[in-house]
Amino acid sequence: MFESLSDRLGSVFKKLKGQGKLSEKNIQDGLKEVRLALLEADVHYKVVKTLIAAIKERAVGQEVLESLTPGQQVVKIVNEELTNLMGGANEEINLGGGHPASIMLVGLQGSGKTTTAGKLAVYLRGQGRKPYLVPADVYRPAAIEQLTKIGKELSIPVYPSDTDSKPEKIAELARIKCAQEGCDTMILDTAGRLHIDDELMAELGRIKATTPPSDILLVADAMTGQDAVNMAKAFNDAMDVGGVILTKMDGDARGGAALSIRSITGKPIKFIGTGEKSNAFEAFHPNRMASRILGMGDVMTLIEKAQDAVDVKKAAELEKKLRKSQFTLEDFKDQMVQVRKMGSLEDIMSMIPGMGKSKHLKQLKGSDKEMIKIEAIINSMTLEERRNHTIINGSRRKRIAKGSGATVTDVNQLLKNYTQVMKMMKKINKGGMKKMGRMLGL
The missing domain is CATH 1.20.120.140 (SRP54, nucleotide-binding domain)
Known part of the structure; x- marks a missing residue:
């Protein structure tokens, strides 16, 4: 952005x-x-x-x-x-003031509230909470169905709302059901409008009065620029929101909203949405964002993403295989899957200090598609082929290419690159590490 x-x-x-x-x-x-x-x-x-x-x-x-x-x-x-x-430091979501805790998401239609509800639930689950999704938008077609589907995909329970009920009644009954389900955090997805009006604010006010939330988070589309700032001020004046979630921070907007909201509204940005996937969501840290803007990287966020994505047990097994030169194409695919969990290669590299303005960063724009292609090629191989690439002859290469939607040239290039990596690892294992250690005085 x-x-x-x-x-x-x-x-x-x-x-x-x-x-x-x-x-x-x-x-x-x-x-x-x-x-x-x-x-x-x-x-x-x-x-x-x-x-x-x-x-x-x-x-x-x-x-x-x-x-x-x-x-x-x-x-x-x-x-x-x-x-x-931008606020100095990260301000955490307020989960106090009642059991279960209740988080109320508000905002205009199209800002991404429903998708954000699912992302926030995944984030809170990662923090050890037990989230419960509540669809309270009874006006937008299929809004209830959309959140129910998101909950099912993420294995998070959802309150069975219906369009005949009033939103404030849904919130009231859902809180009881949330406790009965053994959940401790209710996430309320409220209705939005195309613009701010008295009817919308009155409804949100009734929900707030009936089921007092622990925190009210305004979901704002970062792509709208100054409109997002003006909208945040209007919602805060009417609802006294606890913080802001900026969505679509991965877009090509100019980013003024992220730099303006705190000063204009006095309310902190608590989270940002950085993509479409359920894990493309992170706590907002002003110091880290300032470093990104100035091209100084963001090592802490990179470490956190790696900790969430990397399987420690698998990493230890991989180290042993690398030392014994037993790194197979199956292992190669597993590593790519873990890297992709952290986000796009461009995003990952931009968090490394000095890489933010590197000309090589722009060359990574198509790398994620290449990774998907490589994964498809490996998936088209038999288990025996993945574990022993030397048996992949001409006819097998044609079959693999056809099954993955790639070309034989693509398959050949993958096998060539893999072979070169293995040769390099063998050299390192035969004394390269010792030489490197002596050079470093270890």
Whole structure:
């Protein structure tokens, strides 16, 4: 989402770093470009004005002008001020105030509330909670059916709502049913409208009064830019929301909403949706987001994703196989599946410091499709072929290509790459690691 803003800020900081000694004029010229970049990213003009003033106050002081690395000091200040702008630190969801806890999702129609309800349920389950989904949108066609289907796919219980019931009554009865089912967190998917109106707010008010929620989370579409900020302010004025979930953060919007919402509404962004899959959902950390915007990576989020995706037992078994050069195509496929659980290769690489602005990152845009193709090719092999690639002759290659929708050339390329990796691993195992250790003084 922040690709354009990151590129613009990157070029500004490159100029500043290249000038060695900075003057007040250099900094002011640089900040003008930063201001323009933020406005083009659809950040609210009042927010930009406040941010630039805060950066300027620090940047023209002694900590920068007398520093041995003034350009880097400016980047450090911008990073810190962006972090403060977005809230400073992550604010967790409120799960207190009653058993079971009740989370109320509100927002306009089309913002992604129903899909987000499922993602939030998966996230909370990963935190040790027992979520219970409640469809309370009795107006939109198939809304109840959609959430019921999501719950079934994710193995999360769903309250059997019907369109003849009033939303506030559904919420009231669902809370009782939630406790009976042994669940501790009720996620209420409320109805939305195409625009904010008195009828919508009145209904949400009745639900809130009947079943007081532990937290009210506004689901806003990040792709709508300043409209998302204005909508967040309107909902907060009417409902006093506890926080915001920004959806579609993987899109190509300019990202101004993420940088503006906290300052305009006073409410934190608690979560962001980063894709269509149920695990494409993460807690919002202002410091990590600021680092991503400035192309400095996000190692902590990468580690968390790896911990969720990687099977520790399988990883230990894989290490043994690699040491004995017993790494099969079946193992190769298993590793690809685990990597894909973490997200797209482009997203993963962008979290590594220094890779955010790398030209190689753009070359990864089609890599996920390649991984899917490779997985399909391996799936078309027999178990014997996966475990012993040397038996794959010409006729077998044709069969594998036909079964996977690939070409024989694709199959040949996969086998060639796999063979090269195995040769490299054998070299490492025959003393390469020892040589490397001596070089490092180990």
